[in-house]
Amino acid sequence: MIHVVTHAQRHVYAQQLTAMHRMRREVFVETRGWKLQTREDGGEYDRGDDDKAIYFMMLDRDGGLQVSVRVRPVTDWSILLDEMPGCVEGDVSALRRPDVWEMARHLAGQQGRSVGEAKQRAAEFRIAMLEAALRKGVTQLIGSVDVGLLAHGIRAWLDLKPLGLPVVYPEGGAAVGYEIPVSEDLIERLKRAHGVTRPSAFELEVESATPWMTPAGLEASFRGPAAYSEAFHA
Amino acid sequence: MGRAGFDDATRATVFRFLQEAQGLATLDALNAEFRKAVGALGFTGAVYIRLSADGRALPPRPVFGEGAPEGWVEHYFARNYARYDTAIPMSFQSREPFTWSEAAGRGMEKETGRLFGEAFEWWGADVLICPVRGINGGVSIVDLAMQKDRKLDEVERSTAHALASLYAVVGEGFLDRPDCRNDLEKPLSWREAECVYWVCLGKSDDEIGAILSISKKTANHHVEAAKTKLGVASRASLAWRAFALGLVQPPLF
Numbered sequence: 001m002i003h004v005v006t007h008a009q010r011h012v013y014a015q016q017l018t019a020m021h022r023m024r025r026e027v028f029v030e031t032r033g034w035k036l037q038t039r040e041d042g043g044e045y046d047r048g049d050d051d052k053a054i055y056f057m058m059l060d061r062d063g064g065l066q067v068s069v070r071v072r073p074v075t076d077w078s079i080l081l082d083e084m085p086g087c088v089e090g091d092v093s094a095l096r097r098p099d100v101w102e103m104a105r106h107l108a109g110q111q112g113r114s115v116g117e118a119k120q121r122a123a124e125f126r127i128a129m130l131e132a133a134l135r136k137g138v139t140q141l142i143g144s145v146d147v148g149l150l151a152h153g154i155r156a157w158l159d160l161k162p163l164g165l166p167v168v169y170p171e172g173g174a175a176v177g178y179e180i181p182v183s184e185d186l187i188e189r190l191k192r193a194h195g196v197t198r199p200s201a202f203e204l205e206v207e208s209a210t211p212w213m214t215p216a217g218l219e220a221s222f223r224g225p226a227a228y229s230e231a232f233h234a
Numbered sequence: 235m236g237r238a239g240f241d242d243a244t245r246a247t248v249f250r251f252l253q254e255a256q257g258l259a260t261l262d263a264l265n266a267e268f269r270k271a272v273g274a275l276g277f278t279g280a281v282y283i284r285l286s287a288d289g290r291a292l293p294p295r296p297v298f299g300e301g302a303p304e305g306w307v308e309h310y311f312a313r314n315y316a317r318y319d320t321a322i323p324m325s326f327q328s329r330e331p332f333t334w335s336e337a338a339g340r341g342m343e344k345e346t347g348r349l350f351g352e353a354f355e356w357w358g359a360d361v362l363i364c365p366v367r368g369i370n371g372g373v374s375i376v377d378l379a380m381q382k383d384r385k386l387d388e389v390e391r392s393t394a395h396a397l398a399s400l401y402a403v404v405g406e407g408f409l410d411r412p413d414c415r416n417d418l419e420k421p422l423s424w425r426e427a428e429c430v431y432w433v434c435l436g437k438s439d440d441e442i443g444a445i446l447s448i449s450k451k452t453a454n455h456h457v458e459a460a461k462t463k464l465g466v467a468s469r470a471s472l473a474w475r476a477f478a479l480g481l482v483q484p485p486l487f
Contacts (some may be wrong), residue, residue: 089249147392148329151366151399154256162252162400165245166392173330174392 002128003215004203005055012204013215016057019065021045023107033171048072048079048104056129056201058121063215067125069106071133071141078102080144080163080177087144087177089164095142095179101133103143123194126157128201130190133182141180150176158193159186239389240275247274248393255400261298261408268401269300272378275394278359279379282405285325287372294322294375295434296470298405301379303356307470310349311436318345321363325375331364331395333386360384362391364398374402420463429456434473 005013021043028034029044036044048070058067074081075098085092108122133141145153147166154160163177180186191197240248251271258264265280272280279301283294294316296302316322321337338350354360359379366374376398380386386394422430425446432442442453461467464475 089245146329147395147399148365148367150396151368151403154400154403155368161256162396165240165248165252166389166396168388168392174388174395176396 001059002125002201003057003059004128004132004201005057006203007051007053009204013055013057016059016063016065016068016215017055018043020055020057020068020107021049023065023068024105027107028105034169035171046079047077048102052076054132056125056132058125059215065107067106067108067122069125069129070104071101071129072104073098074100074102074142078142079104080142084144084167084175084177086167087164087175095140097140099137099139101138101141103129103141120194122156123190124196124200127187127190127194127196128199130180130182130187131199132201132203134184134187138182141182142178144175144177147174147176150178153178158189159183240393244274247271248397251397252400255404258404261405264401264404264408265299268397271397272394275390275397276384277362277378277380277394279377280398280401281377282402283375283377285322285373285375287368294319295473297409298471299376299401301377302470304468306353306356307473308436308438309352309356313349315345315349318343318349320346321375325363325365326373328365329367331362331391331398333363334361337363354382358382362386362394364395366399366402374406376402422460422463423456426456426460426463429453430460430472430476433457433460433469434476 003013003016005017010017018041021039021041025036025038025042025044029036029038036046038044050072053070053072056069056071057065060066072078074096080087080102081092081095088095129141142163150162157180160178160180163179166174166176168174248271251267255264255267258267268280279299281296281299281301284292284297285294286292293311295307295311310316318341319337320340321332321334324332324337324340334350334353338346341347341350357379360382362378362380364376364378366376368374378394378398425448428446429442432445437445439454439457440450442448442457443450446453457469457472460476461469461472464472466472466475
């Protein structure tokens, strides 16, 4: 199950969000050497981590974070359009629209016990993002990807297309801006390709949630009453 | 960040390929447009080679593209150079492009030195090797021929790599399409298929004749007929087209 975390659900997923920011520091600051801001809680944060940010999270059975990505409307600010405009050929402002979201800070940890399971869960994650984006009126996802991962991105997202020529990072390596048109057709093709038959995204309606509903409990309730009872009493 | 320092015409040509490659209808069109795009960056030839798929290593033969000198692939396999080719392990280890000159510098064995010495001589060029990772962990490379002693900057390398990645993904898509498999207008005869198998193993017409107890001329006739039926111009392309169509199983090193 892929959890959709908007500003409204932040308090329910506080633990997972803290873990996500710490993992972002480990991956992007410590491992990749990017010059990004960190806070006292040990996490990496940037201007995009505000009320408009929506996080997609894949959790394990204990509510531990496995995969996450941030998406955010680009109308006021975006990494690609404001910090890396060289990655977009032509008029950058043409992308500054409310139906365009940016994907950023993708973390992919352990997703399964085998390569096959990891591939399947990664596909479910992508489908969940597209379904949620489509429901919210998004027609285009944009972002940047390392040139070395461009081929993988095209194979994974099917309709991913470069927005411009690569741009070299000061820290080394190079990135390509991309766009993914969001459509029912793309979602259906991905579902067919990966044998996904049911919606993958879950967005908690906070008003109906009880205070003790943890993400682990949510995961378990999705799997059925017996699993939920086991998780709640564990 | 360092934006590509290309002139407007080069940028336009490169960007056109990045935008339009996935909409091209045939492998021939892809090859033609890719040649234009990499040509704008000063590369003179481009070849796609699949190194591994589905957990298996594959002989590093060209699958599509042009630029390998006639006879080079056969020579490479006849000398068993794959065993000493440092570019192969580098392709698996590196996500970044590298040149033959850089690969040659990594070799410790004298056969590696001989391989690259002959490669530079045959090709009259250096080659930028762009590794492309598959979704199932497979590895392919796109070899881009360029002037020997040319020094590429980061922007040129990464731009070539982006173009090569798209070329690889779109080209593989053509090979993996159902209409590319097994539906030959005129299927190969049993003898033609036998000859194609030995071509895949790097045998000359003379050697194929000796193996199959036919004359060199007859072997050549069958190989040429197979090339016509599979729509290819070279023995290297014949080998990989036959593999892509499932007509032969490729041998390992």
